[in-house]
Amino acid sequence: MANTEEMTLEEREKTLGGIGSARKRKEDVRFIQGRGNYVDDIKLPGEVFGDFVRSPYAHARVKSIDTEAAKAVPGVIAVLTADDLKPLNLHWMPTLAGDSQAVLADEKVHFQNQEVAFVIGEDRYAVSDGVQVVDVDYEELPVLVDPRKALEDDAPILREDVKDKSEVGQGPRQHPNHIFTWDVGDKAATDQAFANAAVTVKEEIYYQRVHPCPLEPSGCVASMDKVKGELTLYGTFQAPHVIRTVVSLISGLPEHKIRVISPDIGGGFGSKVGAYPGYVCAVVGSIVLGRPVKWMESRIDNLSTTAFARDYRMTGELAADDQGQITGVRVHVLADHGAFNTHAQPSKWPAGMFSIVTGSYDIPAAQVSVDGVYTNKAPGGVAYRCSFRVTEASYLIERMVDVLAQKVGMDKAEIRLRNFIKPEQFPYTSCMGWDYDSGDYHTALKKVLDAVGYDALRQEQAERRARGELMGIGVVTFTEIVGAGPMRNCDILGIGMFDSCEIRVHPTGSVIARLGTKSQGQGHETTFAQIIASELGIPSDDITIEEGDTDTAPYGLGTYGSRSTPVAGAAAAQAARQLRAKAHKIAAHMLEVGTDDLEWEVDRFKVKGLPEKQATMKEIAFAAYANVPEGMEPGLEAVNYYDPPNFTYPFGAYVCVVDVDPETGEVKVRRFYALDDCGTRINPMVIEGQVHGGLTEALAIAMGQELTYDETGNIQGATLMDYFLPTAVETPVWETDYTVTPSPHHPIGAKGVGESPNVGGVSAFSNAVVDAFAHLGVTHMPMPHTAWRVWQTCRELGLSG
Amino acid sequence: MSKVQIKMTVNGQAVEEQVEPRCLLIHFLREQLNITGPHIGCETSHCGACTVDLNGMSVKSCTVFAVQADGAEVLTIEGMAEADGTLSAIQEGFMQEHGLQCGYCTPGMITRVYRLLQENADPSDEEIRLGISGNLCRCTGYQNIVKAVRYAAEKINAQREAAE
Numbered sequence: 017m018a019n020t021e022e023m024t025l026e027e028r029e030k031t032l033g034g035i036g037s038a039r040k041r042k043e044d045v046r047f048i049q050g051r052g053n054y055v056d057d058i059k060l061p062g063e064v065f066g067d068f069v070r071s072p073y074a075h076a077r078v079k080s081i082d083t084e085a086a087k088a089v090p091g092v093i094a095v096l097t098a099d100d101l102k103p104l105n106l107h108w109m110p111t112l113a114g115d116s117q118a119v120l121a122d123e124k125v126h127f128q129n130q131e132v133a134f135v136i137g138e139d140r141y142a143v144s145d146g147v148q149v150v151d152v153d154y155e156e157l158p159v160l161v162d163p164r165k166a167l168e169d170d171a172p173i174l175r176e177d178v179k180d181k182s183e184v185g186q187g188p189r190q191h192p193n194h195i196f197t198w199d200v201g202d203k204a205a206t207d208q209a210f211a212n213a214a215v216t217v218k219e220e221i222y223y224q225r226v227h228p229c230p231l232e233p234s235g236c237v238a239s240m241d242k243v244k245g246e247l248t249l250y251g252t253f254q255a256p257h258v259i260r261t262v263v264s265l266i267s268g269l270p271e272h273k274i275r276v277i278s279p280d281i282g283g284g285f286g287s288k289v290g291a292y293p294g295y296v297c298a299v300v301g302s303i304v305l306g307r308p309v310k311w312m313e314s315r316i317d318n319l320s321t322t323a324f325a326r327d328y329r330m331t332g333e334l335a336a337d338d339q340g341q342i343t344g345v346r347v348h349v350l351a352d353h354g355a356f357n358t359h360a361q362p363s364k365w366p367a368g369m370f371s372i373v374t375g376s377y378d379i380p381a382a383q384v385s386v387d388g389v390y391t392n393k394a395p396g397g398v399a400y401r402c403s404f405r406v407t408e409a410s411y412l413i414e415r416m417v418d419v420l421a422q423k424v425g426m427d428k429a430e431i432r433l434r435n436f437i438k439p440e441q442f443p444y445t446s447c448m449g450w451d452y453d454s455g456d457y458h459t460a461l462k463k464v465l466d467a468v469g470y471d472a473l474r475q476e477q478a479e480r481r482a483r484g485e486l487m488g489i490g491v492v493t494f495t496e497i498v499g500a501g502p503m504r505n506c507d508i509l510g511i512g513m514f515d516s517c518e519i520r521v522h523p524t525g526s527v528i529a530r531l532g533t534k535s536q537g538q539g540h541e542t543t544f545a546q547i548i549a550s551e552l553g554i555p556s557d558d559i560t561i562e563e564g565d566t567d568t569a570p571y572g573l574g575t576y577g578s579r580s581t582p583v584a585g586a587a588a589a590q591a592a593r594q595l596r597a598k599a600h601k602i603a604a605h606m607l608e609v610g611t612d613d614l615e616w617e618v619d620r621f622k623v624k625g626l627p628e629k630q631a632t633m634k635e636i637a638f639a640a641y642a643n644v645p646e647g648m649e650p651g652l653e654a655v656n657y658y659d660p661p662n663f664t665y666p667f668g669a670y671v672c673v674v675d676v677d678p679e680t681g682e683v684k685v686r687r688f689y690a691l692d693d694c695g696t697r698i699n700p701m702v703i704e705g706q707v708h709g710g711l712t713e714a715l716a717i718a719m720g721q722e723l724t725y726d727e728t729g730n731i732q733g734a735t736l737m738d739y740f741l742p743t744a745v746e747t748p749v750w751e752t753d754y755t756v757t758p759s760p761h762h763p764i765g766a767k768g769v770g771e772s773p774n775v776g777g778v779s780a781f782s783n784a785v786v787d788a789f790a791h792l793g794v795t796h797m798p799m800p801h802t803a804w805r806v807w808q809t810c811r812e813l814g815l816s817g
Numbered sequence: 818m819s820k821v822q823i824k825m826t827v828n829g830q831a832v833e834e835q836v837e838p839r840c841l842l843i844h845f846l847r848e849q850l851n852i853t854g855p856h857i858g859c860e861t862s863h864c865g866a867c868t869v870d871l872n873g874m875s876v877k878s879c880t881v882f883a884v885q886a887d888g889a890e891v892l893t894i895e896g897m898a899e900a901d902g903t904l905s906a907i908q909e910g911f912m913q914e915h916g917l918q919c920g921y922c923t924p925g926m927i928t929r930v931y932r933l934l935q936e937n938a939d940p941s942d943e944e945i946r947l948g949i950s951g952n953l954c955r956c957t958g959y960q961n962i963v964k965a966v967r968y969a970a971e972k973i974n975a976q977r978e979a980a981e
Contacts, residue, residue, distance in 0.1 A: 041915065052921075231856075231864060231953065283955050709958050713955070743953060750958060
């Protein structure tokens with residue numbers, strides 16, 4: 017610990033390493049030495065391994081399963097099927113979306129690679145041998161892969177288990193393959209806006225099926241102590257407390273006998289929020305065998321069965337006057353949720369925050385309707401580096417504004433500046449009822465346009481077009497809605513989406529703080545310590561941050577939807593303030609003055625007018641255990657459960673410049689300039705890293721990622737040979753910038769940043785590619801913009817020889 | 818399945834073990850030797866999380882059998898720091914330049930960079946990007962990894978010049 021006695025005020029502030037400091041990351045020390053502890057690194061005494069027999073068919077009846085040969089394989093210990101789970105009522109499990117999902121196929125399989133049987137053995141090789149000889153007799157059924165055909169009268173009925181139900185969790189159904197209709201906004205006002213509009217535009221915009229594909233696949237180790245009746249479950253859980261509650265509810269084990277631990281997680285991006293059949297089977301296996309059971313999915317399992325994202329077929333319409341002022345938005349979405357509705361949204365929001373579709377613009381009327389349907393594809397609908405469908409919403413409006421600009425012949429930056437919510441309108445309530453906390457879109461976009469020399473770029477583009485060359489400029493101004501969320505309208509399984517922080521100050525003035533969130537690379541061990549350091553006057557180097565162990569951390573809803581800083585970060589600040597209030601009283605007692613006689617300065621209380629009379633936080637910490645005022649509880653410890661009063665609304669302005677080779681269809685990103693405003697900046701280094709990463713995932717989605725299926729439901733692209741993850745070669749150099757518009761309702765004004773670059777980035781790439789063809793009458797091109805697809809456009813336009 | 822006796826040197830330590838002929842090097846390292854720094858990300862040699870240095874070459878240990886490494890010299894992330902625990906210039910560079918986030922690709926990435934800087938002591942940014950293109954990272958967008966490699970190259974070259 018640093019000795020602060022001889023330091024100047026500035027040195028003390030620097031030593032604190034608090035909010036605004038680009039301090040190096042605490043977690044790096046173990047990761048750069050190979051000392052991380054990921055779930056597959058855990059090896060418990062007596063541990064065995066489990067893996068699935070998976071269906072080769074997308075839709076089939078399971079006539080019989082013969083496990084005898086597998087059980088005879090040396091090293092194989094047990095084989096579980098749905099019939100084994102039925103007596104425990106664990107062959108189906110509830111999903112976060114109110115539907116149910118087969119843990120092991122019960123009479124039918126509904127998608128390729130669905131889990132059919134679970135083989136447990138001494139090691140992965142024995143298990144693999146066992147998996148290969150489980151003999152399953154299937155009867156193939158007609159396959160439905162196109163959601164547009166799902167609601168036809170003669171469409172095959174996929175989910176026989178719910179075919180007669182009027183509801184499967186999220187609203188009324190119209191067809192056995194229909195999951196819900198979600199209809200929001202003011203239809204009459206929107207219809208009126210369209211009826212009165214001088215200009216309207218309409219576009220079919222498909223946001224393709226993609227996968228978060230973190231480098232570490234999902235997995236777990238379940239360990240049942242039969243003597244104590246206690247289950248410990250290690251796993252890749254973005255929300256460990258929610259997993260504990262789910263395990264308790266579905267297994268019947270009392271929640272206090274379950275300890276869930278998320279060790280280090282190798283990226284999540286939304287794919288590690290939900291519960292998967294592998295978790296249930298590992299738990300059952302451990303209960304049955306009394307030995308720890310590990311399940312680790314392969315990359316093919318990961319891409320083909322766990323947690324896809326998007327797959328939104330959107331029909332977007334804008335109404336406007338002849339000056340490009342937008343007067344109305346109408347959107348219909350056909351949402352393909354796959355075989356089970358396992359999308360992860362707050363319960364009351366079947367399409368998440370999709371109704372933020374008015375974006376950064378002051379639009380008086382909007383109407384959104386979303387129809388969710390079943391198909392013979394893997395279940396999911398998670399938010400891939402995204403806050404609950406905001407990525408789809410932002411993509412829709414940012415594309416549509418470009419379509420409108422082309423229709424009315426306006427510049428794409430100019431039309432945005434014209435339609436922005438003005439700085440003086442904040443706090444701003446959108447026509448969809450969202451309360452935007454703060455923003456200054458004009459300043460952000462103008463800063464970016466100046467930085468890239470926008471006018472000169474448009475001039476260059478005109479010259480190149482005259483020479484027959486293809487150059488595109490993508491302009492995007494996105495608004496996010498993150499930090500779910502206020503308990504009045506956000507819950508998971510009925511549990512409000514608060515988050516929490518517990519801080520303990522030790523007698524020597526160092527700290528351990530525990531939160532209900534779980535970092536998967538975001539750097540919480542570094543940044544949360546900075547918040548506490550600034551609030552409590554204790555150097556961040558003296559603060560340990562711990563997350564992910566449900567036996568020690570206070571209950572929280574986990575890390576996704578950019579909610580860690582807006583919610584748990586707020587809890588950290590509030591808990592620290594509770595402690596400082598107590599420290600204030602202890603300091604007054606120590607210095608024998610009244611609390612009003614003291615003033616706070618960085619890391620200590622000082623007596624006003626007598627600066628030499630002071631008590632540092634380190635001294636106060638010791639006094640808290642040795643010499644407290646009469647009647648005060650000893651100790652220096654606080655816990656805060658924070659129910660955010662509102663979401664936060666980070667925003668940004670991006671410009672992307674591309675050159676397209678008409679002969680090959682290759683798109684070269686020449687320049688990408690990203691300005692993000694996430695309110696108060698806790699660690700600029702970490703923020704910049706998050707922006708780089710988010711932009712690279714946006715590049716992946718816009719330019720190459722898609723999970724497609726053939727007519728018989730075979731998934732195409734379930735390996736990294738086919739599914740695009742950019743290498744360092746394809747990834748451009750990112751230019752980053754920022755403005756700071758603090759959130760007025762967050763204790764430190766921070767808004768969250770992890771997902772912003774993915775939300776804004778996808779639209780920026782896509783807008784740039786389409787812009788390269790805009791002068792030829794092209795208004796939209798479907799993602800991903802692979803060379804093959806772009807070349808096809810070139811060929812249709814007669815551009816390639 | 819009958820087992821085969823193999824010997825190799827891993828991070829300077831001689832090891833002698835019995836393995837199944839089909840056992841992959843990554844499983845041998847992780848499960849049998851408890852060297853869990855190299856990770857498994859794809860099992861198809863695309864992602865590079867399992868990269869180790871084998872007889873002076875970067876290899877993806879998910880597509881090498883342990884028996885193929887019989888008699889070999891293997892270096893993993895666990896062998897990168899000095900014997901006294903001092904971090905290597907590459908490890909230091911990754912920390913200083915924020916070249917990692919979730920840390921899952923990091924052991925393979927650092928192991929690859931270790932070999933890259935022996936193949937090319939002073940690589941350009943473009944050469945760095947090509948040189949690490951067999952190692953995927955989902956978090957950083959590579960920009961800070963490139964800076965980390967440059968940091969390491971400069972430090973190693975300065976040390977070499979000082980020693981000469």
